[in-house]
Amino acid sequence: MKIAVIGANGQLGTDLMKVLKQGHEVIGLTHKDVEVTDPNSFSVLREQHPDVIVNTAAFHKVDQCEDEPLKAFSVNAIGARNIAAISKELGAVTVYISTDYVFDGAKKEPYTEDDFPAPLNTYGISKLAGEIYTRQNHRHYIFRVASLFGVAGASGKGGNFVETMISKAQKNEPISVVDDMWMSPTYTFDVANIIKAVLESKMPFGVYHATNDGCCTWFQFAKEIFNILGLTPSLTPIKTEQLPMKAKRPMFSALESVKLPRYGIQPRDWKQALREYLIAKGHLSK
């Protein structure tokens, strides 16, 4: 397959490039090459005529999305609309990367592909709108991912949670982390492999949840990072209400897939994935 990856130098995009190159022709497109909000920048897609267009572009600073809803909708929703339209024009499959934040957290157990989205904040609403626009190209896959950590670090967020924790510990800063908000920590390398498997096995179009297996609170996630690395910083569990945050967040947004196992895809446990990430990043020797 010829696969174009938009956001190729982002956290997920970097691993997609690495993984998809094994067996496919991959065209990496950075923000300089393609601006998803501007169809005039799509000439490279027309020239290359890919079979698949993977859109990882997003404005995903969740609190900033509350202050800048127009930007959030422009990138996350209208951008998705534009990519669905160009994919349709080229006869290509669209892959859109969505989020656990399309859910409100009321379920209090992992959300599956069968659950109904009800986002609490502008980011989640704009990404849900992006999902709906993506469906305008019948030949689409929507992958909902969550709490990503990848070797490249999120360009839109300036790193990831794991690196933030390690950096604070190395500086001997006291660390407080919420212990009442649950999610599924997820390694971008594993997401990239799931996407590759779904594309290669031509699974039915639609929505898939693509996270590592299991869930934890952010505090438990931090604790596991320090356990694996043998670090002993001062780590305190706190409540979400103690943190001043503009955007309302779901208190439970763990995802699981009921669809992937039907096709033999079983994501591995997040702790195993975390260990592998720490090795890949050079924090841990094998």
Ligand SMILES: NC(=O)c1ccc[n+]([C@@H]2O[C@H](COP(=O)([O-])OP(=O)(O)OC[C@H]3O[C@@H](n4cnc5c(N)ncnc54)[C@H](OP(=O)(O)O)[C@@H]3O)[C@@H](O)[C@H]2O)c1
């Ligand atoms: N990070 C998470 O924890 C998380 C959780 C749930 C869902 N997601 C979703 O997962 C996807 C990938 O996240 P990530 O962590 O890999 O993000 P990332 O590192 O910020 O990567 C996003 C990429 O898209 C590019 N981009 C941003 N705006 C663009 C635009 N208007 N047009 C074209 N390219 C643009 C960025 O380039 P520049 O940096 O040069 O602008 C960057 O290369 C996103 O769709 C996000 O909504 C992420």
